[in-house]
Amino acid sequence: QVQLQESGPGLVKPSQTLSLTCTVSGGSITSGGYYWSWIRQHPGKGLEWIGYIYYSGSTSYNPSLKSRLTISVDTSKNQFSLKLSSVTAADTAVYYCARGAPTIFGVVIHYHFDYWGQGTLVTVSS
Amino acid sequence: DIQMTQSPSSLSASVGDRVTITCRASHSISSYLNWYQQEPGKAPKLLIYTASNLQSGVPSRFSGSGSGTDFTLTISSLQPEDFATYYCQQSYSTPWTFGQGTKVEIK
Numbered sequence: 001q002v003q004l005q006e007s008g009p010g011l012v013k014p015s016q017t018l019s020l021t022c023t024v025s026g027g028s029i030t031s032g033g034y035y036w037s038w039i040r041q042h043p044g045k046g047l048e049w050i051g052y053i054y055y056s057g058s059t060s061y062n063p064s065l066k067s068r069l070t071i072s073v074d075t076s077k078n079q080f081s082l083k084l085s086s087v088t089a090a091d092t093a094v095y096y097c098a099r100g101a102p103t104i105f106g107v108v109i110h111y112h113f114d115y116w117g118q119g120t121l122v123t124v125s126s
Numbered sequence: 127d128i129q130m131t132q133s134p135s136s137l138s139a140s141v142g143d144r145v146t147i148t149c150r151a152s153h154s155i156s157s158y159l160n161w162y163q164q165e166p167g168k169a170p171k172l173l174i175y176t177a178s179n180l181q182s183g184v185p186s187r188f189s190g191s192g193s194g195t196d197f198t199l200t201i202s203s204l205q206p207e208d209f210a211t212y213y214c215q216q217s218y219s220t221p222w223t224f225g226q227g228t229k230v231e232i233k
Contacts, residue, residue: 049221049222096170113160114175116171
């Protein structure tokens with residue numbers, strides 16, 4: 001059974017960098033063609049996809065966050081990480097890591113999030 | 127970006143009711159539409175992927191249909207544990223986007 005667990009500071013000061021790590025257990029981050037993703041949810045609001053990384057290091061970012069965002073992977077630790085710079089109160093949210101699992105249609109592959117971490121609340125405040 | 131619009135935003139229903147939630151995409155997304163259930167304080171849980179495929183372990187009272195721009199999630203007989211918020215999500219093109227959610231409440 002795959003499990004994901006977010007870790008990192010719950011409080012970040014404005015203008016600083018938010019850093020989170022997701023540790024994957026019960027399976028290797030290098031197997032199966034998965035896209036390892038970050039998703040956030042502002043308090044009382046809907047879900048926003050932040051971006052994903054493949055174990056090789058290739059990434060895709062939400063254009064709304066791209067200028068401030070870095071997602072990286074450490075295959076030796078079975079972890080992937082999120083760094084979001086120059087944060088403001090608008091970045092206060094529950095941050096989830098999730099596994100994007102592929103469904104293959106011929107030469108086309110599409111994804112769904114089949115495993116999620118429990119989520120971690122990050123508050124941006126001085 | 128592809129905009130996903132769910133309706134209704136909330137609904138009240140009784141145990142045993144048949145419930146239908148609609149999701150509309152701003153552009154055609156073929157069948158690349160997923161549905162999630164989120165209980166308060168918990169992570170979302172995958173129910174349906176690629177419009178109509180039931181995720182392993184999900185009760186058969188949940189079903190999905192649609193293609194192109196219009197999709198539905200149906201709960202055939204609402205159970206007490208189904209009171210939650212439901213989200214659709216398109217995986218046709220990045221940025222992957224979610225609907226705003228539909229909250230299913232007890233009547």
